[in-house]
Amino acid sequence: MEAPDTFLQLPLTIDPATKAISSADSTLSADLDDLNKLHRTLLALETPQQTPPPPAPVHPKRSVQINKLRESGNASYKKGDFSGAITLYNLAMRMASERPSWEASGLVREELSALYNNRAQVHMAQQNWAEGSVDAECSVELKRVGNLKGWWRRGVCLKEMGRTEEAADWVKTGLEFERVGPEKDKVAELESLLKEVNKGLEKP
């Protein structure tokens, strides 16, 4: 870092109409793209000073919409309309990830984790073990503890694909996380899955 009282004057130009920043220097293009995108989202803000509000109290509008989409996805799944369910879940996921980036990341994690779990379930119902396992992995990545279903789903997918050693490791890790989590009384399901997987390991 250079001295605090000096800086490098970069060759930036601003377009008066769109107020976008551009530069002759091409190495800055990525940074300037981010800047212009952020600028546009800031302009849409309703706060009095047009500064991002503190991350904590989030406007519930978007969460409500995401929930509605998730519920309709669940309904489609129950009816057996798998592709429709997947489309709805995808839409909900896009909404969740396009939230302004200064809003609480914990909320994003919760929503995305639930959505990935549901999408994994739909994939499993269609026997798409590969997609199901990847989605379940995403869900667990976002929420490690208290996510019994996510651990269980990927374990089942790995087992179905024949990757029994991976499945055994995965379920063991899941059990370690969940045994100290809020759902520790319900680990019986995971334990029975582990037993099945181990049986598969010992067979031939």
Added chain:
Amino acid sequence: MDNGTNSSSNSFNSSSNGTFEGVPPPQPTKSFWTNLLLPALYLIIVAASLYTFSSTYRKRQLAKTAKLEPWFPHHRQRDIYLSLLHLDPSEQASSGDGDSEKKLSRVPDSVLKAALLQRALEDIKRIVQLRQAKPALQTLLQRGSVGDELWQRLLRAEQEMEAEVKDVVNEANAFAPEWGQVIFQSANEMNQNLLIKQRMAEIQDTLESEKAWWDKKRAVIQSDFMKELEEADGKPAEEAKAADAAPVANKKNGSSDDDAVIVEAGGPAQAQGGSGKGKKKGKK
């Protein structure tokens, strides 16, 4: 009479001894000053050498810290922000419109706020990096695997970071009251969201390869099974070939065959599948 004169001359003598008026005082002996000269000289030399040593030493330390390689690469977002702050758009030649209304007198506040947010985001990333590096570097330093210079660089980077953070907070407060406290919270959340997105993208990227692997494997299982169905009694040679043709990634099939069979091949094949599998196991 004589006594009187004697005493008067005596008293004269004694009085003249007392006052010293008419007689110039005898010089204090030269040896007094020369005696004083040597210690004084010694003290002067000692003081001068201490002074020169300390000043030279301090200058050298400053030069060494100035020569220290910076920990982080150039802070791009800070440059962007400050350049925008000092940019004077009215100097730019207007490309199409000659309207004076469309010319900006200065860069609008919203752009500056966005640039400041980006700067705060980059700062948060650097702070996280520093926090991770510090204990690791301490351990390495204690074990003696690295020199002191790396540690000095880290400390300097931390100091610069603190100054930078204060600067950002002041600038933020200039835009909106109390934004200074909020801006770093917002930047932190932005960083977290960015990390989430990156992680999800990574995992979803593996989807392609996983799908391809699973499709290949499923095709192999199916073709094996079809072969078994064709032969009623199952010749050993062909079964061995089928067993070898199983995927190179040596994952055991175990129970998965049952499910694949039940779903793909349908009812009547089940019984044959069971018998074919029994024979396959015999060969293993």
